[in-house]
Amino acid sequence: MEETTGRSTKKKVVVVGGGLVGALNACFFAKRGFDVEVFETREDIRIAKVVKGRSINLALSHRGRQALKHVGMEEKIVSKGIPMHARMIHSLSGKQSPIPYGRKGQFILSVDRANLNKELLTGKIFFYSSAKVFVTYVAAIFLRSDGSNEQIKADLIVGCDGAFSAIRKQFLRRSRFNYSQTYIPHGYMELTMPPINGEFAMKPNYLHIWPRNTFMMIALPNLDKTFTCTLFMPFEEFEKITTGDEVIEFFQKYFPDTIPLIGVDALKTDYFRLPAQAMVSIKCSPYHIGDKCVLMGDAAHAVVPFYGQGMNAGFEDCLVFEEIMDQLNEDFSTVLPEYTRVRVPDDHAIADLAMYNYVEMRAHVNSKWFLFRKRVDNILHFLMPKTITPLYTMVTFTRTRYHEAVDSWHWQNKVRHFLKMCLLFRLCHFFFPAYNLLFRGRCSFCLSILVL
Ligand code: FAD
Ligand code: EGO
Numbered sequence: 001m002e003e004t005t006g007r008s009t010k011k012k013v014v015v016v017g018g019g020l021v022g023a024l025n026a027c028f029f030a031k032r033g034f035d036v037e038v039f040e041t042r043e044d045i046r047i048a049k050v051v052k053g054r055s056i057n058l059a060l061s062h063r064g065r066q067a068l069k070h071v072g073m074e075e076k077i078v079s080k081g082i083p084m085h086a087r088m089i090h091s092l093s094g095k096q097s098p099i100p101y102g103r104k105g106q107f108i109l110s111v112d113r114a115n116l117n118k119e120l121l122t123g124k125i126f127f128y129s130s131a132k133v134f135v136t137y138v139a140a141i142f143l144r145s146d147g148s149n150e151q152i153k154a155d156l157i158v159g160c161d162g163a164f165s166a167i168r169k170q171f172l173r174r175s176r177f178n179y180s181q182t183y184i185p186h187g188y189m190e191l192t193m194p195p196i197n198g199e200f201a202m203k204p205n206y207l208h209i210w211p212r213n214t215f216m217m218i219a220l221p222n223l224d225k226t227f228t229c230t231l232f233m234p235f236e237e238f239e240k241i242t243t244g245d246e247v248i249e250f251f252q253k254y255f256p257d258t259i260p261l262i263g264v265d266a267l268k269t270d271y272f273r274l275p276a277q278a279m280v281s282i283k284c285s286p287y288h289i290g291d292k293c294v295l296m297g298d299a300a301h302a303v304v305p306f307y308g309q310g311m312n313a314g315f316e317d318c319l320v321f322e323e324i325m326d327q328l329n330e331d332f333s334t335v336l337p338e339y340t341r342v343r344v345p346d347d348h349a350i351a352d353l354a355m356y357n358y359v360e361m362r363a364h365v366n367s368k369w370f371l372f373r374k375r376v377d378n379i380l381h382f383l384m385p386k387t388i389t390p391l392y393t394m395v396t397f398t399r400t401r402y403h404e405a406v407d408s409w410h411w412q413n414k415v416r417h418f419l420k421m422c423l424l425f426r427l428c429h430f431f432f433p434a435y436n437l438l439f440r441g442r443c444s445f446c447l448s449i450l451v452l
Contacts, residue, residue, distance in 0.1 A: 010035040014154040017161030021297030021314035023120035027071040056228045059308035060109040061396045067315035081109030082221045088206035091367040094257035099374045102393040110220040157293040165299035179284045187276030195225035201261040211370045238276040244268030285344045288336035301347040306357040349402035
């Protein structure tokens with residue numbers, strides 16, 4: 001085994017998991033001149049034709065883009081993404097209403113997961129293997145390929161092996177490691193909406209949303225002019241539907257406008273192609289062991305997909321790590337604890353926000369409420385751009401730390417409450433002149449302050 005002596009030899013980093021975050025991390029470490037190896041259990045997606053993944057396309061936003069920019073990949077990825085300038089809310093009657101994201105020119109991108117993964121792994125200098133990681137210790141990982149065991153030593157092991165991380169399992173055996181996971185009652189299923197006469201079946205530059213409380217569907221555009229529709233509903237409801245006719249009946253009730261677009265026959269068969277998939281929220285801390293091992297991406301924090309931030313947060317993990325590496329001169333013994341200190345509160349905040357959106361949307365949000373809330377957000381932001389920035393905007397279009405976005409949101413809620421009280425007093429003055437006598441003309445704003 002080669003010894004690393006100070007600066008003379010390259011430090012060796014083993015990245016476990018060649019998914020989105022692992023692949024991006026490999027770019028970051030390679031760029032720093034480290035000797036990088038990526039280990040992945042699935043077959044090499046750079047060669048594989050069909051890639052079975054979790055979701056087909058994803059919403060890439062500012063945080064993810066900033067990380068890509070740092071490794072010089074932003075343009076390449078963005079050029080193959082489809083901009084979504086607004087949400088398109090579909091009501092039950094089939095009416096479509098666009099609501100732009102905050103300011104003009106702001107958009108999120110629909111990107112192809114497999115292509116993104118491939119681009120991040122292509123042309124890199126590291127070795128890529130198909131091996132099963134089964135045990136990890138502090139300084140070495142053990143691989144099992146074709147029944148034989150091999151031990152790989154590294155200066156740093158980066159666990160990017162997803163929500164069911166094998167690396168994280170080793171953390172669980174240790175003392176003072178916090179861990180929690182929650183499966184939500186909803187599952188998801190992806191359905192493809194084909195092009196019509198060679199064109200997109202709906203307007204392409206939107207994030208299409210069908211908010212129906214418990215039942216939710218979204219659609220993101222693909223380069224081949226299809227849309228990938230993702231249906232979210234409780235497993236219980238998925239299980240109730242057992243025949244093709246019941247599928248149509250269900251869509252007739254909740255998503256009637258999509259039946260002709262997806263196609264009756266396609267719906268009847270695609271629904272039964274794959275069972276609904278589970279969604280889990282995972283939080284843990286710390287993210288590191290000594291100066292040897294660190295978790296990033298879903299391995300550190302799986303979030304439910306109701307904010308479109310899972311990958312973006314994972315990419316930002318890599319960027320934050322990179323920034324700390326700069327600050328602390330690549331000294332893992334200080335970089336790793338600092339990364340945990342800085343990143344845990346933010347990752348926990350986005351996990352909470354995503355869960356909050358899930359709870360909120362399933363309980364209250366139909367198409368009317370969605371439109372109303374987003375319009376009020378946009379109006380308030382327009383009137384008081386310095387004071388009110390919608391939470392969705394802070395999360396999606398800025399690099400405001402997630403936990404600070406939450407703090408700011410709480411403060412804004414107080415301002416909103418204050419404005420609501422002012423409005424209420426105004427209305428009272430208007431409708432009940434006796435109020436003026438009662439308060440002897442005192443300014444309603446002052447009174448509102450008392451209420452606050
Ligand atoms: P993964 O993508 O899960 O990659 C982990 C990799 O590790 C895999 O390739 C796996 O094969 C490999 N692996 C596992 N175990 C081992 C092992 N023992 N040894 C070696 N390799 C191993 N995020 C967004 O930002 N925007 C969205 O719009 C969005 N939409 C989503 C929609 C759905 C339905 C879901 C489920 C998620 C969505 N996400 C979204 C979240 C996003 O998919 C994840 O956050 C992202 O894939 C995390 O990347 P990762 O590399 O950490 O994990
Ligand atoms: C009132 C109205 C309260 C993911 C609206 C909360 C999420 C939530 C899953 C959208 C956008 C990217 C997404 C908005 C809300 C992706 C997203 C949003 C979904 C579902 C998603 C928005 C993939 C919640 N962003 N979002 O503001 O447009 O608002 F609908 Cl089910």
